[in-house]
Amino acid sequence: xxxxxxxxxxxxxxxxxxxxxxxxxxxxxxxxxxxxxxxxxxxxxxxxxxxxxxxxxxxxxxxxxxxxxxxxxxxxxxxxxxxxxxxxxxxxxxxxxxxxxxxxxxxxxxxxxxxxxxxxxxxxxxxxxxxxxxxxxxxxxxxxxxxxxxxxxxxxxxxxxxxxxxxxxxxxxxxxxxxxxxxxxxxxxxxxxxxxxxxxxxxxxxxxxxxxxxxxxxxxxxxxxxxxxxxxxxxxxxxxxxxxxxxxxxxxxxxxxxxxxxxxxxxxxxxxxxxx
Amino acid sequence: xxxxxxxxxxxxxxxxxxxxxxxxxxxxxxxxxxxxxxxxxxxxxxxxxxxxxxxxxxxxxxxxxxxxxxxxxxxxxxxxxxxxxxxxxxxxxxxxxxxxxxxxxxxxxxxxxxxxxxxxxxxxxxxxxxxxxxxxxxxxxxxxxxxxxxxxxxxxxxxxxxxxxxxxxxxxxxxxxxxxxxxxxxxxxxxxxxxxxxxxxxxxxxxxxxxxxxxxxxxxxxxxxxxxxxxxxxxxxxxxxxxxxxxxxxxxxxxxxxxxxxxxxxxxxxxxxxxx
Numbered sequence: 001x002x003x004x005x006x007x008x009x010x011x012x013x014x015x016x017x018x019x020x021x022x023x024x025x026x027x028x029x030x031x032x033x034x035x036x037x038x039x040x041x042x043x044x045x046x047x048x049x050x051x052x053x054x055x056x057x058x059x060x061x062x063x064x065x066x067x068x069x070x071x072x073x074x075x076x077x078x079x080x081x082x083x084x085x086x087x088x089x090x091x092x093x094x095x096x097x098x099x100x101x102x103x104x105x106x107x108x109x110x111x112x113x114x115x116x117x118x119x120x121x122x123x124x125x126x127x128x129x130x131x132x133x134x135x136x137x138x139x140x141x142x143x144x145x146x147x148x149x150x151x152x153x154x155x156x157x158x159x160x161x162x163x164x165x166x167x168x169x170x171x172x173x174x175x176x177x178x179x180x181x182x183x184x185x186x187x188x189x190x191x192x193x194x195x196x197x198x199x200x201x202x203x204x205x206x207x208x209x210x211x212x213x214x215x216x217x218x219x220x221x222x223x224x225x226x227x228x229x230x231x232x233x234x235x236x237x238x239x240x241x242x243x244x245x246x247x248x249x250x251x252x253x254x255x256x257x258x259x260x261x262x263x264x265x266x267x268x269x270x271x272x273x274x275x276x
Numbered sequence: 277x278x279x280x281x282x283x284x285x286x287x288x289x290x291x292x293x294x295x296x297x298x299x300x301x302x303x304x305x306x307x308x309x310x311x312x313x314x315x316x317x318x319x320x321x322x323x324x325x326x327x328x329x330x331x332x333x334x335x336x337x338x339x340x341x342x343x344x345x346x347x348x349x350x351x352x353x354x355x356x357x358x359x360x361x362x363x364x365x366x367x368x369x370x371x372x373x374x375x376x377x378x379x380x381x382x383x384x385x386x387x388x389x390x391x392x393x394x395x396x397x398x399x400x401x402x403x404x405x406x407x408x409x410x411x412x413x414x415x416x417x418x419x420x421x422x423x424x425x426x427x428x429x430x431x432x433x434x435x436x437x438x439x440x441x442x443x444x445x446x447x448x449x450x451x452x453x454x455x456x457x458x459x460x461x462x463x464x465x466x467x468x469x470x471x472x473x474x475x476x477x478x479x480x481x482x483x484x485x486x487x488x489x490x491x492x493x494x495x496x497x498x499x500x501x502x503x504x505x506x507x508x509x510x511x512x513x514x515x516x517x518x519x520x521x522x523x524x525x526x527x528x529x530x531x532x533x534x535x536x537x538x539x540x541x542x543x544x545x546x547x548x549x550x551x552x
Contacts, residue, residue, distance in 0.1 A: 101504045148495035185499035217493045219424035223461035227379045227507040
């Protein structure tokens with residue numbers, strides 16, 4: 001449904017990869033006419049992942065969207081050495097949220113791939129998010145590396161990583177964004193809170209990108225924004241040769257469509273600036 | 277101001293402990309009449325912490341509120357062996373939030389003391405929060421132990437701890453509440469999300485208490501609720517002989533008053549059911 005909805009909105013040209021009988025059965029059940037769409041038949045869902053990844057590698061498709069298979073099946077195929085679509089960049093997931101109480105879109109990362117990223121992984125996670133911000137038209141995004149508080153504390157490794165990442169951006173090891181941290185959540189999104197704490201920072205109070213210490217913080221904050229702050233979101237995996245969309249059963253149609261739009265923006269930027 | 281505001285609302289009877297000249301200077305500046313209040317003079321702020329803790333230990337005061345000194349000064353005095361007010365229970369901080377989009381108060385913990393609690397500390401953290409829920413009239417509170425996802429995953433220690441804590445509650449090692457976990461944020465607070473994931477749980481969708489894996493998740497979620505979901509909050513430290521209030525400069529008057537009210541509720545319950 002996510003693929004067909006996006007196709008009918010002229011966002012994407014879908015290629016349906018998987019067991020053909022199952023695809024046709026689902027389409028019949030949902031009253032979808034498959035005539036306009038290409039089907040690439042495979043024997044089972046794992047083969048579908050391998051086939052789709054090979055097509056992405058060959059440049060035949062410019063994004064992947066997970067269908068009815070496990071996320072791990074698709075990601076395993078994507079990161080397979082030699083035949084996958086990994087790059088020298090770590091893959092990571094970015095959620096883009098429209099929050100009614102915040103004046104700009106909030107990019108949260110890593111909301112889905114890396115469980116407890118180390119400093120090197122966090123560098124890539126930030127660079128992926130900055131690249132996505134550019135792809136949707138936000139130049140020099142402001143990146144807040146979050147921790148429980150805004151001061152460096154030797155007992156809280158998230159604050160040490162944040163300080164190191166801010167310096168890496170100053171030294172050009174991360175490019176295209178303004179990175180500061182550690183920042184606590186309040187001083188990242190509220191200028192008043194930053195002022196009260198006497199924080200001088202080009203990022204404080206106006207962050208575009210929130211970098212979370214680990215998957216727990218990222219998952220919980222994204223879900224809390226959706227469930228208690230009325231946010232609408234979209235999400236995408238970056239760091240692979242083509243972006244990957246991982247729809248969840250709980251996603252609204254709007255979330256699925258917006259995720260496709262993110263993938264299209266990334267694909268468009270790659271086509272124009274960094275051909276595979 | 278927090279103490280005087282609460283006194284004028286007849287919530288508490290304050291005892292002002294600290295350097296008398298400084299206290300009188302601040303009062304004069306803020307146009308406060310100190311005549312109705314007891315002042316216990318000390319030489320400096322560290323001595324104020326020791327003195328106040330000693331008074332709590334002797335039963336002369338039933339709660340402590342941090343004034344103009346470092347949180348660490350007060351907590352160090354509180355946990356000092358032999359002269360402090362520690363119990364066999366780990367101390368922890370609970371934030372109670374009124375969230376417009378959620379139908380009941382949300383208790384978040386540990387939002388201020390334990391950086392990376394282990395299983396034993398998490399047990400105490402949960403018991404402290406359950407005790408606070410009882411003190412404010414919520415019997416058998418529903419406790420969600422949160423992680424990034426609702427399934428047990430050997431690579432995510434938060435999910436393993438959550439499963440263990442749920443079992444500890446079943447075995448009576450935690451009492452007075454219904455504990456379940458791991459739960460992701462969405463299925464803890466949304467029955468729809470829980471249903472979509474086919475989760476059968478007495479806690480899912482209607483959690484009173486959210487137990488966070490570590491201080492980063494706790495701090496960020498509490499602040500996000502305040503800054504982006506329009507929540508009003510209060511907070512208190514439990515697990516010591518008397519509750520401790522740790523006001524922050526960014527707190528509103530409402531937050532400070534509500535924190536005093538929590539301390540009063542806890543003190544009242546102790547007086548009636550578990551005399552020191």
